[in-house]
Amino acid sequence: MKSVRRAYASSLNGTWPASKAKYVxxxxxxxxxxxxxxxxxxxxxxxxxxxxLALLSSDRPAAAAAVFTKNKFQAAPVxxxxxxxxxxxxxxxxSVIVNSGCANAVTGTGGLEDAAAMASTxxxxxxxxxxxxxxxxxxxxxxxxxxxxxxxxxxxxxxxxDSHQHWLDCATAICTTxxxxxxxxxxxxxxxxxxxxxxxxxxxxxxxxxxxxxxxxLTILATDAPIAPGIMRSVLQxxxxxxxxxxxxxxxxxxxxxxxLLANGAAGGTEVTSEQSEDGRAFSGMLTDFAADLAKYIVRxxxxxxxxxxxxxxxxxxxxxxRTIARSIARSPLVKTALYGNDANWGRILCAAxxxxxxxxxxxxxxxxxxxxxxxxxxxxPTDGSQxxxxxxxxxxxxxxxxxxxxxxxxxxxxxxxxxxxxxxSAVHWTCDISHDYVTINGDYRT
Amino acid sequence: MKSVRRAYASSLNGTWPASKAKYVxxxxxxxxxxxxxxxxxxxxxxxxxxxxLALLSSDRPAAAAAVFTKNKFQAAPVxxxxxxxxxxxxxxxxSVIVNSGCANAVTGTGGLEDAAAMASTxxxxxxxxxxxxxxxxxxxxxxxxxxxxxxxxxxxxxxxxDSHQHWLDCATAICTTxxxxxxxxxxxxxxxxxxxxxxxxxxxxxxxxxxxxxxxxLTILATDAPIAPGIMRSVLQxxxxxxxxxxxxxxxxxxxxxxxLLANGAAGGTEVTSEQSEDGRAFSGMLTDFAADLAKYIVRxxxxxxxxxxxxxxxxxxxxxxRTIARSIARSPLVKTALYGNDANWGRILCAAxxxxxxxxxxxxxxxxxxxxxxxxxxxxPTDGSQxxxxxxxxxxxxxxxxxxxxxxxxxxxxxxxxxxxxxxSAVHWTCDISHDYVTINGDYRT
Numbered sequence: 001m002k003s004v005r006r007a008y009a010s011s012l013n014g015t016w017p018a019s020k021a022k023y024v025x026x027x028x029x030x031x032x033x034x035x036x037x038x039x040x041x042x043x044x045x046x047x048x049x050x051x052x053l054a055l056l057s058s059d060r061p062a063a064a065a066a067v068f069t070k071n072k073f074q075a076a077p078v079x080x081x082x083x084x085x086x087x088x089x090x091x092x093x094x095s096v097i098v099n100s101g102c103a104n105a106v107t108g109t110g111g112l113e114d115a116a117a118m119a120s121t122x123x124x125x126x127x128x129x130x131x132x133x134x135x136x137x138x139x140x141x142x143x144x145x146x147x148x149x150x151x152x153x154x155x156x157x158x159x160x161x162d163s164h165q166h167w168l169d170c171a172t173a174i175c176t177t178x179x180x181x182x183x184x185x186x187x188x189x190x191x192x193x194x195x196x197x198x199x200x201x202x203x204x205x206x207x208x209x210x211x212x213x214x215x216x217x218l219t220i221l222a223t224d225a226p227i228a229p230g231i232m233r234s235v236l237q238x239x240x241x242x243x244x245x246x247x248x249x250x251x252x253x254x255x256x257x258x259x260x261l262l263a264n265g266a267a268g269g270t271e272v273t274s275e276q277s278e279d280g281r282a283f284s285g286m287l288t289d290f291a292a293d294l295a296k297y298i299v300r301x302x303x304x305x306x307x308x309x310x311x312x313x314x315x316x317x318x319x320x321x322x323r324t325i326a327r328s329i330a331r332s333p334l335v336k337t338a339l340y341g342n343d344a345n346w347g348r349i350l351c352a353a354x355x356x357x358x359x360x361x362x363x364x365x366x367x368x369x370x371x372x373x374x375x376x377x378x379x380x381x382p383t384d385g386s387q388x389x390x391x392x393x394x395x396x397x398x399x400x401x402x403x404x405x406x407x408x409x410x411x412x413x414x415x416x417x418x419x420x421x422x423x424x425x426s427a428v429h430w431t432c433d434i435s436h437d438y439v440t441i442n443g444d445y446r447t
Numbered sequence: 448m449k450s451v452r453r454a455y456a457s458s459l460n461g462t463w464p465a466s467k468a469k470y471v472x473x474x475x476x477x478x479x480x481x482x483x484x485x486x487x488x489x490x491x492x493x494x495x496x497x498x499x500l501a502l503l504s505s506d507r508p509a510a511a512a513a514v515f516t517k518n519k520f521q522a523a524p525v526x527x528x529x530x531x532x533x534x535x536x537x538x539x540x541x542s543v544i545v546n547s548g549c550a551n552a553v554t555g556t557g558g559l560e561d562a563a564a565m566a567s568t569x570x571x572x573x574x575x576x577x578x579x580x581x582x583x584x585x586x587x588x589x590x591x592x593x594x595x596x597x598x599x600x601x602x603x604x605x606x607x608x609d610s611h612q613h614w615l616d617c618a619t620a621i622c623t624t625x626x627x628x629x630x631x632x633x634x635x636x637x638x639x640x641x642x643x644x645x646x647x648x649x650x651x652x653x654x655x656x657x658x659x660x661x662x663x664x665l666t667i668l669a670t671d672a673p674i675a676p677g678i679m680r681s682v683l684q685x686x687x688x689x690x691x692x693x694x695x696x697x698x699x700x701x702x703x704x705x706x707x708l709l710a711n712g713a714a715g716g717t718e719v720t721s722e723q724s725e726d727g728r729a730f731s732g733m734l735t736d737f738a739a740d741l742a743k744y745i746v747r748x749x750x751x752x753x754x755x756x757x758x759x760x761x762x763x764x765x766x767x768x769x770r771t772i773a774r775s776i777a778r779s780p781l782v783k784t785a786l787y788g789n790d791a792n793w794g795r796i797l798c799a800a801x802x803x804x805x806x807x808x809x810x811x812x813x814x815x816x817x818x819x820x821x822x823x824x825x826x827x828x829p830t831d832g833s834q835x836x837x838x839x840x841x842x843x844x845x846x847x848x849x850x851x852x853x854x855x856x857x858x859x860x861x862x863x864x865x866x867x868x869x870x871x872x873s874a875v876h877w878t879c880d881i882s883h884d885y886v887t888i889n890g891d892y893r894t
Contacts, residue, residue: 355517
């Protein structure tokens with residue numbers, strides 16, 4: 001068996017697999033007023049040269065918001081950053097400081113002090129107290145080598161710059177078992193300021209793909225558009241629900257998951273103060289699309305993944321149920337191993353839909369009006385533009401051309417379409433397959 | 448990589464792996480008044496000699512109940528048998544007829560007719576109309592070769608007997624990807640009839656182990672104790688919750704899952720008419736223990752499994768939450784791959800507990816009083832009687848002797864103990880690891 005070995009803690013220093021090179025940008029259009037850096041500290045034992053400390057700073061106060069994990073065991077940087085954003089009411093933030101190689105989770109009051117030390121050291125260099133969001137990713141239950149980290153924050157501050165390479169180093173330093181850095185940038189306009197070009201950049205890291213488990217998801221989004229602090233949280237939450245919460249690593253479950261958005265207004269133009277305004281809706285739509293495209297990179301880099309699969313659930317009685325059904329199919333190990341095995345096994349797809357909404361064991365009540373077997377249809381949609389392959393139509397199995405089904409399922413990209421016929425709501429979820437490599441990587445992750 | 452290939456449809460004809468031989472009984476004490484048979488039909492294409500039709504019959508009317516899957520796509524035999532038991536009010540049943548090799552699921556009205564034909568053919572031979580429960584397991588979306596099956600029901604009826612080999616053939620014929628037949632028998636007494644020896648026998652099949660997905664779980668339990676029809680369903684449901692719903696194949700999710708209990712009273716004694724009576728409590732306790740021991744065989748035969756792991760959650764504020772947390776740990780692919788890799792990674796255990804009770808993405812409300820990080824403890828309990836290894840005590844990581852941890856996690860059997868410190872409820876869940884073989888088996892299952 002050919003096995004991809006992944007080092008735990010940013011294994012990337014400008015090298016990534018040839019097959020992933022197309023996902024790494026060679027240039028970008030970055031938002032004004034930000035500087036970025038990625039430096040080497042050596043946080044994880046055995047890391048002798050990988051970037052593992054990232055700093056992103058705005059040259060002026062920015063509105064900021066973050067969506068954090070709901071896991072009951074929240075890492076110290078999550079607790080610290082949540083309190084900071086609450087205390088600042090989403091205003092006046094300047095920096096995000098991130099380390100990989102150690103999660104600073106389940107580390108008690110000492111861990112909280114370490115997170116605070118990372119923030120205050122950054123604050124001092126940037127010259128603005130209480131202005132730094134902290135993120136960490138890595139192994140749970142170990143204290144950070146905080147002296148080393150604090151010593152290197154000045155190095156990061158001095159090295160920071162606004163070139164493509166600076167942003168790429170920053171995106172590289174947040175990685176753990178990722179095989180390539182995930183960085184994107186884009187320009188956009190808002191209706192009320194047609195003469196202003198706004199920009200947004202984002203970086204993310206993920207990796208574990210099987211379920212929304214412990215492969216920490218960290219994301220930093222930064223724009224130079226002027227967004228009012230009061231709408232930041234809600235605009236971000238909506239974007240996260242349709243992106244990082246719509247891949248099989250959900251943003252809600254590791255001890256450290258954090259998605260942060262900074263908006264420093266450096267590009268000028270009119271401040272966006274309402275989500276319902278024309279500008280608000282335009283920004284929200286742009287942010288959701290941007291976040292979804294960034295989230296897809298995480299699926300492309302799923303541990304051991306060989307396929308990128310879109311699960312689309314349409315004509316459902318409720319949005320919540322459409323999302324739950326899409327997620328259930330995306331998470332099903334039997335669906336995922338069938339995809340890996342190039343097996344067009346629609347029975348497993350149907351089965352995963354069929355148990356998505358049922359009550360847990362021991363509970364008898366189980367009314368699921370969103371699914372009516374006789375109205376359910378399942379198709380494979382090839383991504384090469386060729387014809388849809390119907391597998392089940394209104395609850396009746398089709399005579400499937402197995403050769404054609406095998407052909408579609410062998411492609412790297414594939415869409416599974418489930419029509420429920422019970423309403424007009426829909427949801428999309430992105431996922432990948434489970435391979436032998438997934439087991440190898442995760443059976444030998446900590447050691 | 449050494450790969451265990453499993454044929455899909457009873458791959459067993461008196462041969463099973465040497466390592467599993469200890470789980471297959473060579474004799475038994477079977478309940479009075481029942482005959483059993485397992486015969487070859489050739490239901491699945493390519494099956495040339497494996498038993499694939501099972502019949503269990505009582506020589507007198509029996510009380511019967513069943514717990515069925517909650518999956519919205521219910522197989523025809525599930526629909527048929529549910530209606531039958533409702534119509535008969537759990538009384539006057541005689542037989543269970545089971546085929547492996549084809550699930551008769553998503554087969555429309557034709558499939559329902561096939562299930563009815565299996566039942567009525569059995570009824571005719573037994574000489575009692577509307578007295579046969581039907582079960583099927585195998586691939587979804589294909590019609591049964593019903594003529595062949597109907598032709599072979601008389602053969603099964605003629606071959607049926609009450610010897611150990613008859614019961615073993617019956618238990619073998621219900622298997623699909625199982626590597627050994629799962630059969631158990633036991634004697635017991637009830638307080639009000641101290642002079643009567645009662646007997647119970649049970650057979651089950653499972654196999655897929657990763658999550659409660661599509662590896663159909665079928666179980667038949669038969670006793671010669673006299674149990675009133677009115678309490679059968681509730682006694683069975685309670686036993687299932689603490690057994691088949693407490694392993695990582697939950698009984699509630701495939702299209703075909705069915706657990707049936709027959710009680711024909713052939714041993715005599717006083718009828719048990721109340722669950723709250725001394726007899727009722729004794730029978731219920733015995734049935735729960737028996738079902739749990741049978742369910743553990745399924746875990747022992749998990750696809751590709753190399754370990755048997757008990758997850759025990761104690762001191763929890765509610766029973767439901769204790770179960771949900773235990774199941775979340777048991778289902779976590781990251782916990783399961785760590786166990787496979789002999790990695791004592793308690794961080795993944797904690798993480799899986801920490802997301803067990805959280806609200807889904809898009810829902811902000813997330814109050815989880817059952818988990819308080821500072822009161823949570825995690826230990827490994829070796830099964831060789833040696834000392835507990837504390838990993839986390841009241842939220843603080845212990846200095847773990849990694850050599851000792853590695854030693855414990857390398858054993859085939861292992862218990863993970865999670866103390867929550869928020870109440871007095873507890874739950875146990877049994878699970879196994881995920882190996883390379885799991886991926887191999889499930890990536891190449893239908894073909």
